[in-house]
Amino acid sequence: MQYANNSHGLLLIFTDITELKRLQLKLENQAYYDELTQIYNRRAFFQHSKQAFDEAKKSASSFTLLLLDIDYFKKVNDTYGHYTGDQVLVHVVKACQSALPQGALFARYGGEEFVLALKGYTLSEGETLADQIRRHVETQPLLINEETISVTLSLGVAQAEKQENETLEELLNKADIALYAAKQHGRNQVRLYEEKKEMLKRT
Numbered sequence: 200m201q202y203a204n205n206s207h208g209l210l211l212i213f214t215d216i217t218e219l220k221r222l223q224l225k226l227e228n229q230a231y232y233d234e235l236t237q238i239y240n241r242r243a244f245f246q247h248s249k250q251a252f253d254e255a256k257k258s259a260s261s262f263t264l265l266l267l268d269i270d271y272f273k274k275v276n277d278t279y280g281h282y283t284g285d286q287v288l289v290h291v292v293k294a295c296q297s298a299l300p301q302g303a304l305f306a307r308y309g310g311e312e313f314v315l316a317l318k319g320y321t322l323s324e325g326e327t328l329a330d331q332i333r334r335h336v337e338t339q340p341l342l343i344n345e346e347t348i349s350v351t352l353s354l355g356v357a358q359a360e361k362q363e364n365e366t367l368e369e370l371l372n373k374a375d376i377a378l379y380a381a382k383q384h385g386r387n388q389v390r391l392y393e394e395k396k397e398m399l400k401r402t
Contacts, residue, residue, distance in 0.1 A: 244306035263325035
């Protein structure tokens, strides 16, 4: 509301900002949330996880990343079509969310790949959670158009080094290496990134 004084009296001007606010919220949602799954997108993940990662470094607390990839997702698209592929993505997200601890940062990293940031989690604790998520998704097939579509995940887990000047991007690369090992060794499993050790099949 604006006031305008003149010699003849007082003029009141009201401005309706409801629509402007609605558009602003819509733009913010598009900027930080994945349109299909309604979880954080890659941009939002980096913004929020960078802060959590830096806080963990300063306090010398544990910080672990999980990279999740839907197994044979291209085959789903080729067999059933992209609409069904989209339903698989939404289904996986909901299944994962029901197994996540409070405070976990979950985002769509790109395509059929997702990322999970866990402040305060060790590598071993991240492995346990990763296998819980893997089993949870595996036991919940998607029913669509009278078809039962089985879904499995491959997961890579990496923990930040407390004593090293490591970046979030470097930690993501470690998780990606572990994820690649999981896919190379048969999929539907969890692999850990361990320095100077072979990434043995854990679960």
